Amino acid sequence: MNDRWNPLAHLGAAGIDLPDGTDLGLVGSDPVIAARHRVGEAAAVAAGAAGAWAAHFGELRGLPPQSVTVDVTAAATALLGFAFQSVDGKVDLARWSSPVTDLFRTADDRLIHLHGGFPHLADGTARLLGCRPDPDALSRAVARWDAAELEDALAGAGMCGVVVRSPEEWAEHPHGRRVVDRAGVRLTRLGDADPLARHSGDRPLAGIRVLDQTRVLAGPTVGRTLAGFGAEVLRVDGPRLPTIEAFAIETGRGKRRALCDLDDPDDVARLLTLADEADVVVHGYRPGALEARGLGPSDLAARRPGVVVVEVSCYGADGPWSTRRGWEQLAQATSGVAHGEDPERPRLVPAAATDYTTGYLGAAGAVEALVRQASEGGSWLVEVSLCATAAWLVRLGTDLDPGTACGLGDVAARQQLTATEWGPLMHLGPVEHLSVTPSRWDRPPCGRGTHALEWTH
Numbered sequence: 001m002n003d004r005w006n007p008l009a010h011l012g013a014a015g016i017d018l019p020d021g022t023d024l025g026l027v028g029s030d031p032v033i034a035a036r037h038r039v040g041e042a043a044a045v046a047a048g049a050a051g052a053w054a055a056h057f058g059e060l061r062g063l064p065p066q067s068v069t070v071d072v073t074a075a076a077t078a079l080l081g082f083a084f085q086s087v088d089g090k091v092d093l094a095r096w097s098s099p100v101t102d103l104f105r106t107a108d109d110r111l112i113h114l115h116g117g118f119p120h121l122a123d124g125t126a127r128l129l130g131c132r133p134d135p136d137a138l139s140r141a142v143a144r145w146d147a148a149e150l151e152d153a154l155a156g157a158g159m160c161g162v163v164v165r166s167p168e169e170w171a172e173h174p175h176g177r178r179v180v181d182r183a184g185v186r187l188t189r190l191g192d193a194d195p196l197a198r199h200s201g202d203r204p205l206a207g208i209r210v211l212d213q214t215r216v217l218a219g220p221t222v223g224r225t226l227a228g229f230g231a232e233v234l235r236v237d238g239p240r241l242p243t244i245e246a247f248a249i250e251t252g253r254g255k256r257r258a259l260c261d262l263d264d265p266d267d268v269a270r271l272l273t274l275a276d277e278a279d280v281v282v283h284g285y286r287p288g289a290l291e292a293r294g295l296g297p298s299d300l301a302a303r304r305p306g307v308v309v310v311e312v313s314c315y316g317a318d319g320p321w322s323t324r325r326g327w328e329q330l331a332q333a334t335s336g337v338a339h340g341e342d343p344e345r346p347r348l349v350p351a352a353a354t355d356y357t358t359g360y361l362g363a364a365g366a367v368e369a370l371v372r373q374a375s376e377g378g379s380w381l382v383e384v385s386l387c388a389t390a391a392w393l394v395r396l397g398t399d400l401d402p403g404t405a406c407g408l409g410d411v412a413a414r415q416q417l418t419a420t421e422w423g424p425l426m427h428l429g430p431v432e433h434l435s436v437t438p439s440r441w442d443r444p445p446c447g448r449g450t451h452a453l454e455w456t457h
Contacts, residue, residue: 010038010045014392015183016364019056019371023065024048028072033079034402036341037393039353040076043431046184046360047075047225051432051439053367054229058204058437060374066436077408078431079351082217082250084411085427087420098122099135101329103164103346110147111346113333114138115160117216118242121325125159160325164346167336167394176335178319182388184358185365187372190297190379193305196279198374203230203437208370209455211271211278212236212255215243217328217352218386219284219312220251221359226280226366227254228430228439232456236260236271237448251359252445253418253427256456259449268293270453275300275307277455280366282310286325287317301379308369308380310362316385328355331386340398353393354386360431361389420444 007026011018018024026048032040051068059065077084100116116122116133126133129141142150147163154161170176199207205226212223212235220235227233233255237243240261261267272294275281281300283290290296297309311317314326331354332338338346365382373380416429421444430439 007041007045007048010041010396011049013395014045014185014361016045016049016185016361017368018049018052022052022056023067024052025067025069026072027069030072030076031400031402031405032073032076032408033349033351034405035349035351036398036400036402037337037349037353038396038400039079039349039351039357039393040072042393042396043079043353043357043360044070044072044075046357046364047431050225050360050364050367051434053364053371054204055434057367057371057374060371061198061204062200063204064436066434069433069435070431073406073409074414075431076351077411077414078428079353079356081356081428082246082352084415085246085250085425087423087425098133100125100133100138102135104139104142106142106145106147106150108146111164112142112147112150112161113164113329113338114142114154115327115330117160117244117327120242121160124157125154125161128153128157128159155324158325160327160330162330162334164333164338165336166339166343170334170336175315175319175321179316179385179387180391182316182391184361184384184388184392185368186383187365187369188381188383190301190309190381191305193373193377193379195374195377196306201230204434205229205231205367208232208279209277210234210280210282211274212282214282214284214312215241216247216284217251217355218358218362219282220247221356222282222310222312222362222366224251224254224441225360225363227441227443229367230437231280234258234274234451234455236453238262243448249422249425249445250427254441254443255445256443256451257446257448258451258453260453262293267453271295272303274453274455276304278304278307279370280308280310282312282362282366284312287311287313287322297381306373306377306379308366308373308382310366310382310384312358312362312384314386316387317383326386328352328386331390335387335390336394337390340394354389358384358386358389418444421446
């Protein structure tokens with residue numbers, strides 16, 4: 001363990017358990033990125049926990065014991081993983097950007113973070129404000145609103161935006177009260193089931209099937225991490241749902257990729273058949289969105305006793321904001337992270353700190369649930385959220401001096417080259433290192449609908 005900070009205290013602050021006898025080594029310390037929050041250490045601990053549970057699950061299946069090591073600088077760099085990928089030396093992978101995604105000052109002198117992460121959100125936000133989607137027009141329009149009224153109006157229109165709050169304000173907010181003390185990973189037993197028979201393999205998750213119904217960064221990072229441990233991961237995209245292809249490429253390593261239209265009864269029937277044979281189902285839909293199609297956690301547990309369901313959301317599964325759309329920046333803004341970076345001039349941590357870290361936590365919870373299933377049976381629900389992760393970052397404190405950040409170091413030394421349909425892709429490798437079965441991705445990222453909606457074995 002590193003002697004400059006206490007990883008066990010970080011784990012305790014997140015409510016994360018580790019298997020007995022875990023050999024987890026963490027190298028380095030924050031600040032790596034110029035931030036007051038311990039984002040590199042948190043990401044390293046979360047990825048390390050996922051690796052530790054994977055190593056333990058592999059040991060239960062006949063693999064030898066192994067240690068897990070995570071470098072804090074590598075973990076911090078991976079929080080910007082989408083920015084460190086290129087095809088044929090070209091960095092532009094058609095990332096979507098929008099002037100709507102920014103901080104704006106309101107009539108009551110508060111800051112609100114708007115988010116136009118997809119074109120329909122950018123257009124809808126500008127339409128609600130009655131202006132063009134350009135910075136000057138947006139600033140003038142937002143300045144005519146009180147912050148709380150605009151926040152609620154955006155939510156009512158299905159758009160995205162939150163008031164920038166201090167941690168104390170968030171702790172008193174009706175929704176904030178539900179999440180500020182929540183563990184980074186919450187496991188709930190969904191129902192009874194016998195322990196499932198598992199065939200041994202040469203990697204911890206060999207033979208484990210993961211149905212990945214996620215997009216953007218946090219949810220897909222769960223599946224990518226599990227793929228690194230040897231799982232078969234099938235990502236399922238909706239044919240009409242927008243996506244950010246650079247993020248899909250970044251989080252698509254190790255996965256196959258199929259299309260499924262949830263408005264088509266035949267596609268839903270095929271998806272249910274896949275779920276009947278899945279060990280883990282990961283989804284990033286807002287809580288309650290899948291129940292109408294028979295794909296909710298309790299539905300899946302009834303059809304497939306012993307399944308592990310991982311729910312990834314922005315605001316968490318309960319509370320008045322549970323069904324609101326949310327993004328990385330909004331979790332940072334409303335939960336007090338942006339305020340903690342600079343109370344006078346709030347700013348975001350310059351990295352996708354809650355997205356990737358939430359993904360690692362979801363992967364850790366998924367494998368812990370597999371271990372529990374193997375030892376005591378049951379079907380399991382794993383809940384992670386961007387706001388729970390943000391609350392963890394707040395609990396870790398803001399005692400760092402951004403001016404002392406050591407920087408990302410030799411990023412090229414941590415990159416790998418993979419042949420893809422777009423050309424040779426340069427990208428970052430896995431963050432966690434397992435001593436006997438090093439994490440690796442056996443499949444390159446691929447485009448939407450490349451594969452059939454079926455398992456390979």
